[in-house]
Each structure stands twice: as C-alpha cells, then as structure tokens.
Amino acid sequence: MNPRYFSFCGGNDGPWVVTETRSETGEPLPPVSRLMITNGHCDQPDGGWALHGVVSNERYVMEAEKRRLMGEQQGLGRPASGCAALIPIKKSEAWWGLAQDERREIFEESSRHIAIGMRYLPAIARRLHHCRDLALGEPFDFLTWFEFAPEYAAAFDELLGELRATREWTYVEREVEVRVGRA
C-alpha cells in the first residue's frame, strides 16, 4: 500500500462528529454523523461514503513560496484544533486540458491561492490529497482537510469565501463542505 494514501469514511463511526454537510456546487454527499480518517484503505460504510486520496508532491508552489510556507505552517493534530473540515473538489476538463503555465497563472498570479492560504497560517492547518489519478475512478479530484481551533471558525469561513471568489474557482464543477468537530 502507498504510505501516502488516505481514506475519509463518512458513516456512523470515527473521532469526528459531522456538524454540517453542504453542497457548494453540484451533487451533494449523503449526510452522515461521523467521519473517520484512515492512513490506508477503507470501504464505503453502509449508507455513507468513502473518499480516497494520495498526498503528493507540489504541483504549483515555487521554491520561495515553499520556504515561506514551511516557515509558517504547523502540522495536523494540534490539541487546540477542535474543528476541522473536509472539502472535496472536482475541477472541469477545461482545467485539466490547460498547460502547466496556464494553470499556474490562474492558480497564483490571477487567483492568489497560495498567498490567500498563507494569510491564515499558522491558525488553519491543511493537508491536500489527490484523487484524480487513482486506479478506481474517484468522484473528486482533490480532498483538502483543514484543522483549526474553534475561535478560528469565522476566519476559516472567510478563507473559503476568498478562494471561492477567484478565477480558479470558475473551473470548480463540484464542491462539498463537510464540517466536523472532535467528539
């Protein structure tokens, strides 16, 4: 098994209580009560859902940006991070058909994706998982997992609002927001 492979299982089990599941764009996910994250594979629970993704190398971040990110960001699992969110996203074929420099230009020079995220560090920690190139067809291209202390919940909403207003987000075909809190 790939050690960078993770599963997010929505069902009746797991250490995260689901407080809200909402479709931002496109088809929703069935509502569930709990979320379990596994480093490895988990099958779809009855009546729930299982999403899978792999942590991978940087696709757009440049060396200077990476150095700044590494200096600012903190890891997952901080004791104060009682809130979290899973945001699965699918982008359009038009996005994937663009060349690397066209995607980078939209992602950062136009949409400031890295710069926006940077402003919320270290309060909001995140881990990105890629799904588009798994063998079994996955319904999303990315799963982003965010963790933060309850007092940063409003800042997190602001971060999402900023990203969703960008040119990059015009390529998002499906987006679901799963908000959770520690049980």
Next chain:
Amino acid sequence: MNPRYFSFCGGNDGPWVVTETRSETGEPLPPVSRLMITNGHCDQPDGGWALHGVVSNERYVMEAEKRRLMGEQQGLGRPASGCAALIPIKKSEAWWGLAQDERREIFEESSRHIAIGMRYLPAIARRLHHCRDLALGEPFDFLTWFEFAPEYAAAFDELLGELRATREWTYVEREVEVRVGRA
C-alpha cells in the same frame, strides 16, 4: 475504474514479443517472453510482472510547447510501428522534494527534455503513465511507452542516450528498458 488507467503485463501472453529486458539503473525486472497492455487492471502473471499507471495532465509542458507537440506528434497504433519499448523509471526522493519551478528548471531549461523528444517527432510516438500516486505502492514513478517503425530503432537509441546524459537523469534511481516487437 479510471478510464486513463493502464496495465503492462510481462508474461507468456500478449501481442508484443519481448526482444530484450535490461536494467539501465538499479534492480532489473524478471525476463519474460511477451507483453500485454490493458486499458484497465491486470494482475501479475506467474513468474512475470505487472506494472500500472495512469495517463494524466501535463506537469511541465507550457502552452507554446504543447501547441508545438500537438502539431508534430502522431498517435500510438500506427501500422508501421512494428517496434516499441516500455521504460519504467523511478526518481529519487530528492527530486520529489523539489518545488515546481526547481523541477521545471532541471527538466527543460537545463535538460531540454521536451526539446529533445520534439526532435524525434513524429517518428517516435509516446504515452506517459504516472504510477507514484496510485493507492497500491508501485515500484516505479513513470511508465513511458514508445512506438516506432523498425528503421527508427537507431534513432530511438540516440534519444535514450541524449536523455540519460542530462542533469534530470541524475535523479533517476531505477530504470529498466523492455524492448518489444509486434508478434
């Protein structure tokens, strides 16, 4: 199943006769007599091997380069393409730890990977498959499949020699060359 997922099965079956299997760097693959390519999954044949990969979006190619490539390249499966090669490659952790601009600089500005490949178009057709981010740990990061007419076999050797002399190739930890001909 992901429609871009392919399997390369080395064993006793398949339309391609293996003429040579050679390790360029690192651990070899067991020698087999035939190669079968499946759009989908195949398990490892007895005494042979199965390698899997997904065709994905461009990671380094810029818009102007893409336009030139699209204008020059021809597809797989040409009747004259009686020769082919599968070249599985694994790059080092040092490569994958680099930021996007550092990898692009080595890949093209320093190593001329795209420019070198372009000089052999349309004679040598290729399809790249990504393996590093599959759920089941794969032994390689990439599988490149090349097809060409027998009269371009020497040109193909030249192409491989040019690529292997680049700075990019100092990051290659394992490389196997499987040469085949149509049965």
